[in-house]
Every structure is written in structure tokens, then in C-alpha cells.
Amino acid sequence: MANGCTFLEVLLAIVLPPLGVFLRFGCCSMEFCICLLLTILGYVPGIIYAIYVLVALDSDRHEREYYTLA
Numbered sequence: 001m002a003n004g005c006t007f008l009e010v011l012l013a014i015v016l017p018p019l020g021v022f023l024r025f026g027c028c029s030m031e032f033c034i035c036l037l038l039t040i041l042g043y044v045p046g047i048i049y050a051i052y053v054l055v056a057l058d059s060d061r062h063e064r065e066y067y068t069l070a
Contacts, residue, residue, distance in 0.1 A: 006054060006055070017039045035050050035053065
């Protein structure tokens with residue numbers, strides 16, 4: 001189920017980068033503010049940052065959960 005949600009968030013991040021980040025982290029997070037600023041300054045940097053945050057931080061979260069369970 002988490003992979004399907006990540007896929008949907010990445011698709012939304014391509015169309016409107018802050019929206020994908022907002023769904024994962026909320027509107028008052030540092031990730032959302034950075035993504036919003038980058039999207040205002042340039043659409044492509046906003047997309048790159050949003051995809052990076054959604055994919056990279058998601059893998060870090062799963063690694064931490066694995067080590068917590070072990």
C-alpha cells in the first residue's frame with residue numbers, strides 16, 4: 001500500500017510539486033516550505049526537490065522501521 005501512495009505522491013509532485021510534499025509532510029514542514037520556494041523560483045527545481053524528498057526520505061523511513069523492529 002505504501003508503494004501505491006508513493007507513486008501517487010510522485011505523480012502529483014510532477015504536476016504540482018508542493019502538493020505531493022504537502023500530502024506527505026503537511027503545510028508547516030520545512031520540506032514543504034523549501035519545495036514551495038523552489039517551485040516559485042523555478043518549476044523544474046521544485047519538481048526535482050519534491051521527487052527527491054518523497055523518494056529519499058521514504059527509503060530512510062523504511063530503513064529506520066526495519067532497524068526498530070530488528
